[in-house]
Amino acid sequence: MHGNMRSFVIHMSSSTARRPNAEQLCVDLPNAELFEAVNGRDPDQIAGIQLHPGNLHRPHYPFALRPAEIGVFESHRRIWRKLVEEEIDLAIITEDDLRVDPARMAEALDLLAPIATPDHHIRIPVKQREVPAQTLAERNGLRLILPKVIGLQCICQIVGRRAANRLLAATNQIDRPVDTFLQMHWLTHQPIHALQGTGNQEVAGEIGGSTIQAKPPLTDKLTREFKRAAYRAKLHLHPQRPPTSSG
Secondary structure, eight states: OTTTOEEEEEEOTTOGGGHHHHHHHHHHSTTEEEEEOOOTTOTTTTTTOEEOSSOSSSSOOOSOOOHHHHHHHHHHHHHHHHHHHTTOOEEEEEETTEEOOHHHHHHHHHHHTTTOOTTOEEEOOSSOOOOEEEEEEEETTEEEEEESSOOSOOSEEEEEHHHHHHHHHTTSEESSOHHHHHTOHHHHOOOOEEEEOSOOEEOGGGGTOOSSOOOOOHHHHHHHHHHHHHHHHHHTTSOOOOOOOOO
């Protein structure tokens, strides 16, 4: 699998503080290259994107899309399109604030080699919070699961060509961030798996902070938390379930 696996590191070339980490990822991941991030603050770069205020799908999304979130979503879509157009069966897609443990990642790719197909979307998250609806493989502290509720963040994932095609078709218009949208498997018809225990870390704090968060006033923060909890409760009404074997 390593041989034909490609890796794309989403990186905005103007983010010089993140460049060394992005370049390290290109060393640590198979057949890796930098992929120019879309700047959500540049009207020209997001001109063709049809945006909606959280009301395109149910549950309604209670927050406005920030420019950075629009840029991230479109960056992922451009890579999905590249997979489809260039017939790349499987690719690792990461954001540039990821740090991997190269030995663990090699072991993870070994575990996935006989499993991952162009139909798969496998998160390789930094937070190990997802609860399995099903465990598909387990080895030496690594665990491939179908999570009941799909976790947030798109810092690292393996995406197959047919999965990319499905996600492209479902995202001609957007109304919420890409990680939140991917949680809606009943809408995308794309199951999302997760590989836990890889030792992946997020290092945004070390390399110039997050590109998205600003510190909101406390009342705003509490309102956000309340809305987020209400949204999450609705999400729990749609758990992923193991495929039922027909016949």
